[in-house]
Amino acid sequence: MTPYTTAVAGLATDVRLPDGAGPFPAVLVRTPYDRLRHRAELDGWTRHGFAAVVQDVRGRHASAGEWRPYAHEAADGAATARWIRRQPWSDGRLVAAGGSYAAHCALALALDAPREARPDAVIAAVPALGAAETAREPSGVERLAARAGWWAAHGDRPDSDEGALAAARAADPGLFTHLPLSDLPRRLGRSLPSWPGLWRHRERNGPGARAGRAGMPLLAVGGHHDHFTEDTVALWRAWGGPSARLLLGPWGHGLVAEPGPGALPAHRVSLGALYARWARRALAGELRAGHRAAVALGGAPLWLPAGTEGEPRPHRLRLLRGASFTADPGHPVSSEELTVPEKGAPDRCLLVTAPLPRPLDVVGPVGVRLRATADTPSADWAARLVAIAPGGTAERLAVGVVRRADPPGRPAEFTVDLGLLARRLPAGTRLRLEIAGHHFPAHARNPHTGEDPLTATRLLASRRHVDPGGVALRIPALPSRPVPVDPAQEIPR
Incomplete structure (x- = not known):
């Protein structure tokens, strides 16, 4: 392998070339998380015959300029793509790849750059599609803890401090309870001038909103336990290129390095080898047209094909x-605890099913239909579905939050979407449904005054009523054992 470091438009860039005579197809990874952390990944690509390029984005680590998240990635990616295609080792074919923010960079290049600079294929793993997409649920509710952690670690600085938020919370366990939340940077102990601006983004207009006009193959990779699962699946569904593939496993944001509940040995996938095989076939135009998928069934050693979905039961x-x-909001329901208080005035509505008489394969979108009342002009409704094993242990399955502005005291009927679930539940499992007004600190507290939760300085308690007869839990259950697929065969097909 031939390694060298250069600068492209002031951006620090590492290149690894395979042994042997070129030219080669190339893979480009643009990252804010330090290009030096990608050496093993680049070496893997070169072993598969690709020239591998990794670059620090503008204003991060060794790259010049000002770091402004989501602002310059199409232009900087285009300049780098043109540079790669001018190199004697490049055969002109280019794959844009990356995970999390680096996936955003790949998608911005694919969808927003001038046509001649766009890549020939895209690998987007756990994609952070844009500011609004990462900061808010589709319903608009603020994802507080995850964004505070990212901004504390990476925002408005050239380097990173991964432990910044954990250290701040250890010093002040009530860090998120101080008002207003817009003042959080001061309590973190450093300047974060871009923090208030993050929350002004409400329209979901990142690259995913333009996926339908894509002109190249896509491999979207995600995890059932990732913040961005819904966006990953939506990106795959909307993709307008000649082919789109989805790999969705029982993983967190770190994918196979972060197995979640329900992950089994059958769900350990060699992502590097799979990416390379898919990329080879994508660049050669050998992928079948259309959308295909391999979705893991957590709790069972199975992968399911696209279109597998249960029937509402x-x-x-x-x-x-x-x-x-x-x-x-002064005593919100915790997103970090599954223990339910048994004494005192209730802070949520609790409902439970009978034990499952047989194993249940739940595959598809889960939702809760409610008939409920709040006595405040603004109210969030958080629904959390928890599996109670026969031995009594609790595991969170799914969460959804919506914000409502119904007339105070007037009953309303609405649905809380809890997202996609692909899980085998053992016989004897009971499902506990919690309906609350908060899910904190994963989500910002609604102050119930109608004010913006990020700038509010006053909190108001909200009396709620849920009509138990009006609660309908939508569980998509497979009527029979599914026919599985092998992801190593399905994704590059």
């Missing part, structure tokens, strides 16, 4: 307590 829910409860 009614599940009778029994009210445990809290048909009427108080959603108090």
Whole structure:
């Protein structure tokens, strides 16, 4: 392998070339997380016959300029793509690849750069599609803890401090409770001038919004336990290129390095080898047209093909307590604890199913239909679905949050979408449904005054009522054992 470092338009760039005579197809990774951390990845690409290029984005690590997240990636990526195609070792074919923010860079190059600079194929793993997409749920509710962690670690600085938020919370366990939340940078102890501007983004207009006009193959990779699962799947569904592939496993944001609940040995995939095989076939035009997928069934050693989805099955829910409860932002329901208080005034509505008489394969979107009332002009409704194993242990399955502005005291009917679930639940499992006014600190507290949660300085308790007879849990259950696929065969097909 031949390594060298150069600068492209002031951006620090490392290149690894395969042994042997070129020219070669190339892979480009543009990252804010330090290009030096990608050496093993680049070596892997070169072993598969690709020239591998990794670059620090503008204003990060060794690259010059000002770091402005999501602002310059199409232009800087285009300059780098043109440079690569001018090199004697390049055969002109280019794959844009990356995970998280680096996936955003790849997609911005593919969808927003001038046509002649666009790549020939895209690998987008756990893609952070844009500011609004990462900062808010599709319903508009703020993803507080995840964005605070990212901005504390990477925002408005040329380097990173991965432990910044954890250290700040250790010093001040009530870090997120101080108001206003717009003042959080001061409590973190450093300047974050871009923090307030992040929350002004409300329209989901990142690269994913333009996926339908794509002109090249896509491989989208995600995890059931990732923040961006829904966006990853939506990107794959909307992709307008000649082919689109989805690999979705029982993983967190770190993919195979971060196995989540339900991950089994059958779900350990060699991503590097799979990426290279897919890229070879994509560049050669050998992929079948259309959308294909391999989706892991957590809790079972199976991968399912695209289009596998269960049929809605009614599940009778029994009210445990809290048909009427108080959603108090001063004492919000925790997103980090699954323990439910058994004494005192209820802070959520709790319902439970009978034990499952047999194993249940849940595949598809989960939702809850509610008939409920709040006595405040603004109210968030958080629904959390928890699996209670026969031994009593609890595991969070899915969460959804919506923001409502119904007339105070007037009953409303609405649905809370909890996202996609692909999981085999053992016989004897009970499903616990929690309906609350907050899911904190994963999501910012609604102050219930109608003010912006990021700038509010006053909190108001909200009285809630849930009609137990109006609660309908939508569980898409497979009627029979599914026919599995092998991801190593399905993705490059």
